[in-house]
């Protein structure tokens with residue numbers, strides 16, 4: 458298809474989609490916005506292109522004729538480790554989207570493609586979003602949660618921040634682990650020193666040591682110059698190791714040494730380098746379990762876990778849902794140039810009942826899309842993704858979290874969550890909750906009894 462024209466000042470975007478119409482549409486739009494673009498219809502062509510030229514970001518369709526988008530993402534990152542990436546998924550592929558983020562994509566957008574939505578996602582991936590490595594500055598695009606859980610968590614941040622304790626943050630994908638890590642850094646005496654975030658999920662096994670600890674020129678094929686690793690760059694400050702569970706066993710051994718002895722050696726180097734870095738790690742897996750199974754070193758687990766935070770999933774803190782929703786609506790209005798003011802009652806109800814497997818990231822994306830599609834002042838239900846409003850699709854989204862695989866238990870589970878959330882949103886007032894749920898009080902009482910809620 459098309460080839461990139463060289464101009465070193467402009468950001469360049471690689472588009473990979475076997476639908477030629479989508480490629481053309483995106484290229485035209487992105488070029489008008491000042492990006493250089495190149496489009497390819499298969500993964501193999503894109504890999505060849507990346508060998509010949511550097512790109513800032515790749516937009517990858519999940520379903521490609523020669524493999525899936527995540528496999529391609531891994532291959533592209535082997536060629537260019539700092540490539541940012543947005544995965545394009547089908548409208549109802551929330552699970553794939555969540556999986557993409559877990560495997561190192563910076564963001565996802567759902568089809569059908571809306572140019573303004575893509576632009577907002579590209580801009581945030583290029584500027585502030587997660588990459589193999591990002592360095593502070595402060596987070597103006599963030600707000601504090603207002604649920605009791607999050608308030609308690611932020612109090613702990615104030616207490617633990619100023620100490621030098623290693624911190625482990627556990628939470629589902631998109632729940633705000635990086636934001637919390639930055640908040641801990643900001644609450645510490647290291648706040649004016651570097652904050653270096655490393656996405657260990659995006660590091661290939663071969664290059665992880667060199668990325669983290671640096672290498673000497675000639676240490677391995679391709680090491681054409683000396684390289685300063687993330688630890689050295691974070692000296693005096695904080696290093697944030699996101700998805701630490703993905704680190705190779707050998708790298709875990711090296712990491713343990715840095716923590717215990719405060720020294721490390723570069724790949725191919727002889728000299729021990731002293732270092733003063735505070736470690737914050739994050740995971741969305743059960744690291745303790747993994748350490749029992751032997752894939753994560755138990756001694757390392759205890760070293761990084763001098764203090765731990767668990768961020769509850771968004772569905773378990775209903776007070777935060779609309780709080781963030783309004784914040785994201787404001788952001789979306791700015792991003793896509795709209796002027797939407799609020800959410801319809803129905804949308805609020807759907808938001809409160811939906812399980813949000815992608816947490817805040819998913820909420821932000823859903824609102825961005827809905828804002829773009831809304832014509833009036835209020836977001837209506839019909840601009841929400843199908844799987845959020847259709848009960849059987851929702852049951853399948855929920856199926857990871859429910860006890861049984863059958864539709865009946867899935868539906869019951871969804872109903873129970875919706876009722877619990879409505880009650881919390883109405884401060885336990887059952888009449889109001891029934892109104893919000895659009896059922897009568899008697900039905901609500903029956904269901905409370907059936908599901909054993911509130912006793």
Ligand SMILES: Nc1ncnc2c1ncn2[C@@H]1O[C@H](COP(=O)(O)OP(=O)(O)OP(=O)(O)O)[C@@H](O)[C@H]1O
Nearest residue numbers: 558598599600630631632633634635636817818821
């Ligand atoms: N406190 C917050 N205020 C506003 N937006 C937030 C906040 N926390 C997270 N977000 C939104 O959610 C997205 C994901 O957050 P973050 O990268 O911190 O999550 P994470 O738990 O580290 O995710 P992952 O495990 O997938 O890396 C952010 O890009 C941002 O858009």
